[in-house]
Amino acid sequence: MTLLMDTDVIASEPNAHGYAEFTLGEFHFRRDEYFVYVKWPTGSHVMSADAFLRAMQRDVAWNFFYGIVNFDGVVGTVNHYGTVDLFAGRYNDAYRKAEMDHVENFQSENIKATFEGMLADWTNASFDPFASPEETGSAFGDKNGSNLAAVTRRRVASRRMVSCDDDEQLRTDATHPINRMFADVPQDSPSVEPEPGFESEVKAYNLFAYLSRSDVTWNPSVVSVCKDSLYCPTTEEYILPIIHGNDRVEWFVQLSDEIIWAVEDRDTGAARTRVVMKPGDVASMPANIRHQGYAPKRAMLLVWENADGALPELYATGKLPSHPVDF
Amino acid sequence: MPTYVTRFGSLDQYEKGGVEIIDDDPKRYTFSNIFDVAAHSRPYEKVAVGKNRQYVLEAIRAEGDSDWRRTAHDEFALVMDGEVEVILHRLSPDEEPPEGTQGSIQLGHEPAGPRMGRVVARRGHMTLLPAHAAYRFRAEKPAVLLLQTIEGADTLYRWGEICQTH
Structure with missing residues (x-):
């Protein structure tokens, strides 16, 4: 069964592990206790769930950043600043030669909505994708709550300089203790x-x-x-x-x-x-x-x-x- | 609980890393070290250690008094080592840099505009050098600044001397 989370996000009912599965164009994403599985018409791929969520967290928070965000050697995105390519194997010589690579282009807001939905649904209460491994709990296991505060952090972007008027302000013990x-x-x-x-x-x-x-x-x-x-x-x-x-x-x-x-x-x-x-x-x-x-x-x-x-x-x-x- | 030691560099103590080539030209990585550049510079030379089109990062050895400089756009001075005093004055209209001037240029005399204030900055401190201001640095002992600015007439390029080439 397919569930529409909003007008642009196609997500399933929870699977046996409690996680929704997501479809974006011809890409399909699902996760279980340990892994994330990505399928496209000419191939498939598997990543550890913690590595996938850490990569996706940066891609979402940076609004696809400058250039290419490779989640690993196979899957990633290319920012065209208005549209975004989602690719598999495009920047991998072996996948290219085997003609297993696949690229689809999406409006930025559409792919971002799907990625945000995936990040929110697949990040358990114990896991902070922005934290170092020593400073967060596990990403693994069946669905166990959520950590929306962590995955929706506001990105710091000063307009002139930190501490200037009407700009980003200094960090204090109250909000940002020393690491x-x-x-x-x-x-x-x-x-x-x-x-x-x-x-x-x-x-x-x-x-x-x-x-x-x-x-972070x-x-x-x-x-x-x-x-x-x-x-x-x-x-x-x-x-x-x-x-x-x-x-x-x-x-x-x-x-x-x-x-x-x-x-x-x-x-x-x-x-x-x-x-x-x-x-x-x-x-x-x-x-x-x-x-x-x-x-x-x-x-x-x-x-x-x-x-x-x-x-x-x-x-x-x-x-x-x-x-x-x-x- | 382990005790961690954060390592910063200084003029007196720095150790360079480097580019280990597998299949490329090291010059493409423009690899240098701010403290190494400052150690071999004269006071207040503006030596580019980074260049991204018209924008530059300048490594500056602060020692004694600098000339008065003026700028038409914001610049930012980060102290990487030592202590540096910054005096700021508002430029009077006839002291403004010629239109289109990028980076900072010498003022050539004591500023005529009102004094804006003073900052004393140490390692890790970033100071705004605001547009339409004159500024002068003073350092009792040798110190190191990293300046975020735009290339100007006084920006020095010594890539062949400061960068790893093989």
């Missing part, structure tokens, strides 16, 4: 001494203290804006739950601790490099690669993005080189 792995991060504030009349423009805050209080991992959030130049720092622990395929150059600045990046060809998955980043290191990620990070200890990473909407087309058509600088 256990950042207990030693100084919480001091800068001395800010505005003259009368300039209180709204003489502004400074402790970014590192702000990040030490983040309750692998979730870039805008903290300062210079036209299209966005500082999107994030705190990282364990493994980036997606493999991010770039549609533009992005940059990483390692603010604390260490992250190891596995970098692959964006379209085939062939290995390109490993990038080991330590405090103060800066690296660009070219526009034709995909990357996945590994953080042994919670780390502060500054992701630097250029939000210019013309860039994907310029890179895709070869009008811009895939790397940022020639020297």
Whole structure:
């Protein structure tokens, strides 16, 4: 039996494990105690339920992000900023050669509604897909409640700078206690001494203290804006739950601790490099690669993005080189 | 419960990671280290460590007094090491940068506009350098800033010196 959750979401009655099954175009999704199963006309795939939910959480929260969000080496989405491709095997050389790959394009709001429905229904009360594995309960088992507060967190997006008037405000003990792995991060504030009349423009805050209080991992959030130049720092622990395929150059600045990046060809998955980043290191990620990070200890990473909407087309058509600088 | 130690870098103590090539050119990753760049810079040189079209990240060694600079758009200074004082003045109309100016440019004299205020920032502190302001940095001891801005006439490019090439 098919149940319409709203005008765009096609979901079944609960299956034997208590979870709805979802249909989007010719894709079908179902989960049981441990796994998520994805079917499309030319193939099928299985993922661990926790990995699938962590990936889907980022895809939904980031509104499909910049470029490609690979849930793993087979399934993912491509953001066309208004529409979104849902694909299986499209960026996997073996699936392409076997002609098992499949792509469908959806209006962004339609695919997002289905993904939100899946995330809400398949996330049990014990599981927070944004938390590190040490800081959340299990994703597994039969349907057991829900965790809507966790899966519908508001994304932080400063318009000028955190702490400015009418903008994102500082984090406090009341709402954001210091993370256990950042207990030693100084919480001091800068001395800010505005003259009368300039209180709204003489502004400074402790970014590192702000990040030490983040309750999520692998979730870039805008903290300062210079036209299209966005500082999107994030705190990282364990493994980036997606493999991010770039549609533009992005940059990483390692603010604390260490992250190891596995970098692959964006379209085939062939290995390109490993990038080991330590405090103060800066690296660009070219526009034709995909990357996945590994953080042994919670780390502060500054992701630097250029939000210019013309860039994907310029890179895709070869009008811009895939790397940022020639020297 | 384990005790975790958060590692930051500094001018005196930094360790670079690197690009381990499997099948690519390391220059495509433009890999450098802010502290390494600042350690080899003169005070207040604006050395690009990141470039995304017209936008840049500049690593700046703060030491002593900087020149007065002026900007027509917001910039953001993040202290990566040490302590830096920032003095801000509102630009008077005849001090505004020429139309179309990107990044910051030298003012060349003491600002004529009213004083806006003062910030003293230490490691991890981010300071807004607001549009239509003049600013000057002061650091008693060598410190390191990372500036979010747009490339300007004083942005220095030393990719061949600062980046991993093999």
